[in-house]
Amino acid sequence: MTDNANKSDKDKLATVTIYIDDKPYQVSTENNLLAGVLSNKLDLPYFCWHPSMGSVGACRQCAVTQYHDENDQRGRMVMACMTPVVDGMRIGLQDQASATFREQVIAAMMTNHPHDCPVCAEGGECHLQDMTVMTGHTSRQYPGEKRTFTNQYLGELVGHEMNRCITCYRCVRFYKDYAGGKDFDVYGSRNQVYFGRQKDGILQSPFSGNLVEVCPTGVFTNKPFSAHYTRKWDLQSSPSVCSFCSVGCNTSIGERYGSIRRVMNRYNHDLNGYFLCDRGRFGLGTVNLSKRIKAIKGLGDSNDLLLNTHFSQQNFTKKLTPVLGEQFIGIGSASASFESNRLLKYVVGKENFSLGYSNNEMQLALRHKQLLVQYPQQSLAGMENLSRRGHGELAHDLVLIIGEDLEQTAPRLALSVKQILNNAAVDKADSIGVKHWQDSAVRTYAAGTMTPLFSLQAKPTNFDELALTSLVLSPDDIVLQLQRLIKLLDAELNSAKTNEVVFSINERLREIEGKVDGVHDKNGSEKDKSDEVNIHDNDLALIAKALVVAKAPLLVTGLSLKSAPLLKAVDNLMACLSQQSHGNAPELTVVAPQCNSVGNLHFFSEQMLSVEQILKRLTTNESLAQLTGEEHRTSLLVLEQDLAQYDEETINSLTQHCRRMIVLSSRGSRLTEVADIVLPVADSSEGEGHYVNYQGRLQAFYPAYLPNKPVLPSWQYLQLLAKCLFKRNEIEFTSMRQLHQYFAKHGEPWALQILTCETGKSLPQQIARQTHRASGRTATMANQSVHEQQTFNDAQANLDGMYRYSMEGKSYNSPSYTSTDAPSLAMPFSWSPAWNSNQSILKHQSQVNGELLHRQQDNFLHLTVCSYFDDNERVQQIKLAMLWPTTEEGKQATKSKAADDSISEQLVNKNSSNEPEVDIVSKESDEQQSDSRPLNSLSLVQNLPWYLVSEQSKLLPEFILMYTGNTFTISSTVAKTFGGLARDIFKVNIASSTYFGSLVIDESLPDNIMLVSIFELSFDVNNVDVALENITKANDIEETRFTHTEKQRVDSANQEKSQVLAKLKQQDQTIPISFYEQGEKAKGKYKGDHCD
Amino acid sequence: MTDNSWLKSALTHALTKPLTHLVNLEKPLNFADYCDAGGYVGAAKALTTHSPQEVLTIVNDAKLKGRGGAGFPTAMKWSCVPSLQKNSVPGDSYLICNGDEMEPGTFKDRHLLEGVPHQLIEAMIIASYTIGANKAFIFLRGEYHLAAKRLQQAIDEAYQNNWLGSNIQGTNFNVDLHLHASAGRYICGEETALINALEGKRATPRAKPPFPQVSGLFGKPTVVNNVETLSNLPHILKHGSDWFKALSPDSDAGTKLYAACGQVKNPGVWELPMGVSIRELLYHHAGGMPDGVTLKGLLPGGASTDFLTAEHLDTPMDFDSIAKAGSRLGTGGLIVLGDQHCPVAMVLNLLQFFAQESCGWCTPCRDGTPWAVTLLTRIEQGQGSEDDLQQLQQLCDFMWLGKTHCALAPGAVEPLKSAMRYFKADFEQHLTLGCCPYKHPPNADESAILTAESVPTVTPEELAND
Secondary structure: OOOHHHHHHHOOOOOEEEEEEEEEEEEEEOOOOHHHHHHHHOOOOOOOOEEEEEOOOOOOOOOOEOOOOOOOOOEEEHHHHHHHHHOEEEEEOOOOOHHHHHHHHHHHOOOOOOOOOHHOEEEEEOOHHHHHHHOOOOOOOOOOOOOOOOOOOOOEEEEEEEOOOOOOOHHHHHHHHHOOOOEEEEEOOOOEEEEEOOOOOOOOOOOOOOOHHHHOOOOOEEEHHHHHHOOHHHHHHEEEEEOOOOOOOOEEEEEEOOEEEEEEEEEEEOOEEOOHHHHHHHHHHHHHHHOOOOEEEEEOOOOOOHHHHHHHHHHHHHHHHHHHEEEEEEEOOOOOHHHHHHHHHHHHOOOHHHHHHHHHHHHHHHHHHHHHHOOOOHHHHHHOOOOOOOOOOOOOOOOOEEEOOHHHHOOHHHHHHHHHHOOHHHHHHOOOOOOOEHHHHHHHHHHHOOOOOEEEOOOOOOOHHHOOOOEEEOOOHHHHHHHHHHHHHHHHHHHHHHHHOOOOOHHHHHHHHHHHHHHHHHHHHHHHHHOHHHHHHHHHHHHHHHHOOOOOOEEEEEEEOOOOHHHHHHHHHHHHHOEEEEEEEEEEEEEEEOOOOHHHOOOOOOOOOHHHHHHHHHHHHHHHHHHHHHOOOEEEEEEEOOOOOOOOOHHHHHHHHOOOEEEOOOOOOOHHHOOOEEEEEOOOOOEEEEEOOOOOEEEEEOOOOOOOOOOOOHHHHHHHHHHOOOOOOOOOOOOOHHHHHHHHOOOOOOHHHHHHOOOHHHHOEEOEEEOOOOOOOOOOOOOOOOOOOOOOHHHHHHHHOEEEEEOOOOOOOOHHHHHHOOOOOOOOOOOOOOOOOHHHHHEEEOOOOOOEEEOOOOOOOOOOOOOOOOOHHHHHHHHHHHOOOHHHHHHHHHHOOOHHHHHHHHHHHHHHHHHHOHHHHHHHHHHOOOOOOOOEEEEEEOOOOOHHHHHHHHHOOHHHHHHHHHEEEHHHHHHHOOOOOOOEEEEEEEEHHHHHHEEEEEEOOOEEEEEEOOOOOOOOOOOOOOEEEHEEEHHHHHHOOOOOHHHHHHHHHHHHHHHHHHHHHHHHHHHHHHOOHHHHHHHHHHOOOOOO | OHHHHHHHHHHHHOOOOOOOOOOOOOOOOHHHHHHOOOOOOHHHHHHHHHHHHHHHHHHHOOOOOOOOOOOOHHOOOOOOOOHHHHHOOOOOOOEEEEOOOOOOOOOOHHHHHHOOHHHHHHHHHHHHHHHHEEOOOOEEOOOOHEEEEEEEHHHHHHHHHHOOEHHHOOOOOOOOEEEOOOOHHHHOOHHHHHHHHOOOOOOOOOOOOOOOOOOOHHHEEEEEEEHHHOHHHHHHOOOOOOHHHHHOOOOOOOEEEEEEEEOOOOOOEEEOOOOOEEHHHHHOOOOOOOOOOOEEOOOOOOOOOOOHHHHOOOOEOOOHHHHHOOOOOOOOOOEEOOOOOHHHEEEEEEEEHHHHHOOOOOOOHHHHHHHHHHHHHHHHHHOHHHHHHHHHHHHHHHHHOOOOOOOOOHHHHHHHHHHHHHHHHHHHHHHHHOOOOOOOOOOHHHHHHHHHHHHOOOOHHHHHOO
16 A cells, blocks of 8 residues: 555655664665665675666675564565565564575685785775675685686776686676676676686777776776776875766776876766766876876976976066067867866957867857757766656657767767666566566566667767667768758657647557568668668658657767757757657757867857967968067967867968967877977866866866976966966966855856855865875885875965865764765765775765765856857858858758858858858859769768777877777778778878778768778867878888888887886885975975974 | 377376376377377367366366476466456467476476377467467477477477467467477576576576566566476366366376386386375385385485485375475475485585586575585595584575575575485484495495495486595
8 A cells, every 4th residue: 555655656755664673764665675775874785786787686695584574583584685665564684594694695605705805906995805894704614625717808908807706797787788798798607607708808898997896806907007006095086077078977086106096986976876988987097198298398498497396486487588478369178177268268368269169160169059058958867867767757768869979979978878778678667566676677578678769870889789770871961861850750740739649658669669670671672772862761750750759758969070060950850849749858968079168168259269260360460460570479378278180281370370389288299299388287187177067067176186396287377377478466376266266256157156066164174085094104205204204285275175185184984974964075085984895885875876965066057158149040150150151151051052042142252251261162062962973072980989089098008009900981882983992001181181091891881971990080070071082092102101000009009008107116116205395395394394 | 100009008098197198108109190099189179169268267177286396386377477367469478398307316207208299289289378378489408309309290290280380270379389409407497597598598597576477588478387287288178177186186186297216126207196105106116125225215306305214105295295294296206215325425416416507696506505515525525524514504504495596506405404314323424434434334344345336226326426
């Protein structure tokens, strides 16, 4: 009866009272008994259960005794993870029978687990260790021998030590079932169960690193971390935010002796939950590389101690004097923090500010902003429906991915979309009373039932085989097909309205299933390509039909194809879906290009300069200077920006025409090579600030350690420059907090928001970045001094900061943090008494999978489309085209024909007068050819593997070693016209540079697409046309050179890997003393301590 | 083909030994002869004169219990299939015949599979009709090559004669029957592991609920029945449920295939009324113990049942009576242990089998059974200690029902636990002597050892002694 009552009252969380060891507890019926026990912060050991992967009942560790009623003394043993919560149920945790059994389970696992904790990388944060202690298993009874396994080589990222396996099956459940990986499985039987690959080789999944966290013991280890290892308790950690894509996963960065050691997942209920992608987990290793810039360039020589080793502000300012009084254009970056960009804009003035976007990217950015303003973006948890399930809200029942390879550009989001595809299975299982947490039962009953997925992509993706329909089309064709889809949808909606058809879920599925057979037939006949449009029409009709009946469709798109028309078409599709009256609630997710792209949309205004405009301004000013003889030339101030998407020519003209180029960068790039002055800035792991994720969520990241000067966070350099170059003496921040206060005082709402969300001031004490167990503080420097090390403390910055570089400070587990009114601060690392592993997060959640107890308030950036563009579509387009005319304009104008004719006219006029470099006329003639035209150019679509998508991750040797080499992929028809065979080496001219790669032939690829995977080509170069004459077979010499380059890349990666390791190990021996020698002040203190 | 006189005499047993009266191990009846001998009458009756619901009622009235070992009422199992509950569209469920007979000491199904394959096919038509299955599978033990050959022949004949396929005998009922030869794992006898194996997945038992009747093969409602259980159906349909119950008036309904092996003069398999006493089975049908050997203990229903001893000889071999005596009827196949063989070695041999066949899913079974093997080996080799015995006791508790994912480990515990109770002295003797008393009797001379080892019957425990 209680059950029914709860069902009818879906709005509030259904909790019931159960009795654990005769004490009453409130437990949610949404999850199993184990989750209920853990949510009440009681200790019950477990292995095979995982909060987000559900139960399978393999390990038998979470056994409890269930009693029939209060008189039942004996009870029967049940596995808590497999038991639903029922009102009034009575269970025992402390009773002898279940306690003994739990200890026996550990004892049984230990029959084969080696006693290698002292040399195991998991030691000290091992869930198995914790559980062993928890059950009280202390001495070994088993007299036999242990079984042994052979380990596998799983690539450069994940280590394998199978002897430690306790056979909980979590790894394979994560890798295969949860993340959809195909190259990892379970083999063998009895007590010889083996988890690994069929044979040695690199794990292919972009989520393989999660095995390290999913494994309850040390079978899977973080290889780079193990190579330069330190115990968890010796790490100094900070709460950070991943900077490798726009999702903004929360991470915990661990540091020791001045080097970043590892990245761990930091639980965030809304975003990453328990999992990270490998780019985020391993990519940060680039901070330790030799390409890292650590000295000032262009302000005196590298031996200048006062500029480098003993960096002082005065000296720095003095050296900058020659630059004084110059005019500057500031180029910000979507990978720099929100604050740094804001400060740069403030310093140079809004009419001198750019984001390093091209004209096309500016248009794209505006479209992006408009979408964000119109359609609120869901969090990953919102998409996965974690918070909504069972609360009367609809789960997504259809997914349509448009023109974005999610696994490549936002892997963590792709993982969430994979979970959404499970919604139909969960619902189906629910109909026979199988709950969502009964993982294996859900999968069994669903028998492959999936939420319908459709995809319109410019390249084959891993989602294709999960999709009912997946079309691979050139980016332009995607736009065309979307327009057709909207028409079909309109027709479909109108007919649905008149017929008043009400579809049930079953009807819908049956219909869609019926349609699928049809689609397969069509795929078969797709080969002849004679009537391409018709073929797609059938697919589109299916999509339209499905969209009409779907109650809560999710559309996912992104900016990686660099196509503003695509975003516009998506906007139209959303508008079409939203206006219908049958209660359908479509939602849209837009993948932004970089970690702070959305943050920079905040600055978007009509004054913002594109790179083309910068060039124009530079040349105009230069000619002005030549005319008048006065110095009118403009200088460039470039913030953490490498302009990698531009060809050599653009970069050269930028450097030639500017008076001076100052680049703030943490790593070497083309720009740092040509820049006049390079200032070394902190990496995201060493800096502080906020990134704004794809939703517009402002998320703070904090440094794990302070780098040695002259490496400074970019905002600090900017404020130094502001003072001495721009004479902005009002800018005097010594901490990020003061920066926020400054902007808040000037009425900027985002800064106010940040200050309200932060509660640092109200803290009784700052939070410690080190664990209370951080060991050897006095011993680590004994080779240099036997005196107690001064706490690593950048005095001023730390006063305002919320975290201390010390073990001294508030611990996260102190009572003030477990109370409900505790201040909300991100945790540097997760730990709880008796829970040393990452599973300790349970103790910090309101309930299993719930919000963190001391969660930070959500902080969203408020975006509005700037009033200049606040017009109807046509006027807006004219304005856009006037400001930032692009080659796309021409295409669009001809394609949408009459309606936009006037615009295109104006465009041509504007262009001919203002922007002679954009050759719209020739473009038009290209596009006017019909679909059956003989090809004379191919659309270039990026096909780089997920780990190389960011410029920074391209530097990581481990990733380079995973790379299989440069390739061009084309259809067999096109290959024939070249006489190209698979594996031939080809030479392709892309944007005036020549690239080499081997040819791959893909039968299923449309003829007008060329997929490129070229290490040297920036991922930002996407969806550009490559003329056929620019594609030629390489001659013998070029072939040899190419092979050599490919080999050299691997060789130097190997070399770099070992050199970095050697260097860091060396650094471990010396770094502590260098902490003392940071500048005069620190040195003085050191002397004051009576050391000799 | 058939020797008329054989068939004639066989048919005289039609009403007393329904399951086996047509068994011909040399050359099983082909389709025509099987029909002549009264075959497919039951199926015809079911399909033409009864609704599925009526067949269910008949089987329910017959009180047929599953012969695979658990003794669960067949009709009750079927009635959980949704199509039988709600009159929904038939055809959306599966029938599987569990022919993965791998229980040590059990060979009754083989007798039927090799001897009268058409009987099983007929039975599966009836069962499929009842539960509304249009696809049926025989999951056959991989080693049963001869059975596979004969079954396939029979299936082909049944297709040719429109007893399988579509529109069977003009009744609009369709069923396709597939024979699947297993890759050979003991755990495939567990119905959900069997289903997983049939789906091409790892043969790991599934968590229950949901039960296969609700979510079975490929997530569809599925009934898994033992060969012997199914084989009763044509006869129940033909002769009625009252006849079936009357076959064994004092016990569970029907006849049962009983078998005996180990230390008996005449090992074999016999169809007898349910509830025959152990004594009658052992001394009358199996010819009793070999000369000079006295009964030490026996496993009444395959390897995964508790030992019974001489004091239980008069227990009727039916589900309840054997349970009352502290064991399980299981498959009804006796494994008899004489006083000249070491019970520790026998249990060790069994545990080695179970440890080998554990699927590796849950901890108690995966790591508990090899642990027990280690301890038993030590004891058998004379290196055991009192602690080991105690540890063994604890392991029995550790692997007991309710603590494991399926019944394999509790099944392994049954002979071990009961052996430690009934043959405690033997275990202790191993400890005190520091060796196995059966291999090295206390005052051993060469000849004594030779006698002990020259017992002609090949028994599992001897293999273990090697």
